[in-house]
Amino acid sequence: MLTLNLTNADSFLPQDYLTSRKPRLEQAAEMLATHSGPGGDFTGWVTLPRDYDKEEFARIQAAARRIQKQSQVLVVIGIGGSYLGARAVIELLRSPNYNLKQKDTPDVLFTGNGLSTDALLETISLIGDRDFSVNVISKSGTTTESAIAFRIFKGMLEEKYGKEGARERIYATTDKSRGALKGLADAEGYEEFVVPDAIGGRYSVLTAVGLLPIAVAGVDICQLMEGAETMMEVCAKTDMAENPAWQYAAARYELYRTGKKIEVLAAYEPSFRFMAEWWKQLYGESEGKEHKGLFPASVEFTADLHSMGQYIQQGQRLMFETVVRFEPKGTFLIPDDPENVDGLNFLSGKPLSFVAEQALRGTILAHVDGGVPNILIRMPQISESSVGYLIYFFEYVCGLSGYLLGVNPFDQPGVEAYKKNMFALLGKPGYEEMKQKLESRL
Numbered sequence: 001m002l003t004l005n006l007t008n009a010d011s012f013l014p015q016d017y018l019t020s021r022k023p024r025l026e027q028a029a030e031m032l033a034t035h036s037g038p039g040g041d042f043t044g045w046v047t048l049p050r051d052y053d054k055e056e057f058a059r060i061q062a063a064a065r066r067i068q069k070q071s072q073v074l075v076v077i078g079i080g081g082s083y084l085g086a087r088a089v090i091e092l093l094r095s096p097n098y099n100l101k102q103k104d105t106p107d108v109l110f111t112g113n114g115l116s117t118d119a120l121l122e123t124i125s126l127i128g129d130r131d132f133s134v135n136v137i138s139k140s141g142t143t144t145e146s147a148i149a150f151r152i153f154k155g156m157l158e159e160k161y162g163k164e165g166a167r168e169r170i171y172a173t174t175d176k177s178r179g180a181l182k183g184l185a186d187a188e189g190y191e192e193f194v195v196p197d198a199i200g201g202r203y204s205v206l207t208a209v210g211l212l213p214i215a216v217a218g219v220d221i222c223q224l225m226e227g228a229e230t231m232m233e234v235c236a237k238t239d240m241a242e243n244p245a246w247q248y249a250a251a252r253y254e255l256y257r258t259g260k261k262i263e264v265l266a267a268y269e270p271s272f273r274f275m276a277e278w279w280k281q282l283y284g285e286s287e288g289k290e291h292k293g294l295f296p297a298s299v300e301f302t303a304d305l306h307s308m309g310q311y312i313q314q315g316q317r318l319m320f321e322t323v324v325r326f327e328p329k330g331t332f333l334i335p336d337d338p339e340n341v342d343g344l345n346f347l348s349g350k351p352l353s354f355v356a357e358q359a360l361r362g363t364i365l366a367h368v369d370g371g372v373p374n375i376l377i378r379m380p381q382i383s384e385s386s387v388g389y390l391i392y393f394f395e396y397v398c399g400l401s402g403y404l405l406g407v408n409p410f411d412q413p414g415v416e417a418y419k420k421n422m423f424a425l426l427g428k429p430g431y432e433e434m435k436q437k438l439e440s441r442l
């Protein structure tokens, strides 16, 4: 199970912060449980690991098996909340090198998550002449990046397999009753999965949004949900000492209040990179509003100790660190070198994980001495269950944190501004006046 260690944040925190924050946490937890706080209509994720749609879940598993049989490649089209969770879980559980590995499941290629021509062309060339299927994920169906990608890959499927054949290979994850993609999927007869109304994009990894691609990659999604459910029970506890989510939310809020405006998420696993991207969207979109909120940043240790480590140690004192450390799965013993050229023979025969552990401990103390509070999350080995724990833990802390901060953690009004400007500059009908004004400023 996940354990939270706040020892190396304590000296930066008021002595009584856990007791003084308890009433606000109780209130926040109550708002999440009863869906009665700001954005309460989007808190369906709180009980999702227990209450998920079992019939749809079985269809996801069946569709995943079909895709595994029919295709060598699954192209996943989506952006933001319709993208990052699936990629994060696949990379963490199946490796960032998943597509390079020998395996009996399809390659998974993510596209529609940007506007890079080069990346799009590369995806097309990586598919080559292999059989492929498409999972298009978009609640609205009008998100520019993913809608453009879907036009392209739908066209490619229809050219390769004909309209009928393409229909068998397109899986649409979208709104249950509204939107452009819903209309198209109904009209064309694609198999459909639902982005639930009560769950926003960044909280949707444990719905069909994340689960279909994750299952296609060979991950046991039952265990993932069970892990999340276990953590759901822990997060519902009302005794501060037994609830790591309450403790973490209280500590990060108190650090924010006392001037630590950046939270740096650090992990010692390269496979964690996209979990950190997912986490950044979760916290950035949930807390960053009304000119408030911690700025979520991420680093990979020990690699970034040789780059960003300098700033963390001695740059502006604006940040605290949250470190995620998994138990290693295997053992690797450091070989002896008869010449001892690098002077490291004192480590011969020791497990690499022992070196990593001392690096972690040394880094925590160095950063704390440099004025960076440290929160340590220790995890068991990377597995479906432990990843389920972590996803739910971060989601729940995020909900609590938004309410402690006094914002609605479930909206994202700020992401519309660039879209309006982009549509005006692209010459979308109805935006003519705005286009003129913008052009005059550029």
Ligand code: PA5
Binding pocket: 079, 080, 081, 082, 137, 138, 139, 140, 141, 142, 143, 146, 200, 201, 202, 203, 285, 412
């Ligand atoms: O969290 C969010 O709401 C966003 O990241 C959306 O998921 C993202 O913009 C994609 O939207 P849609 O699913 O409508 O294409």
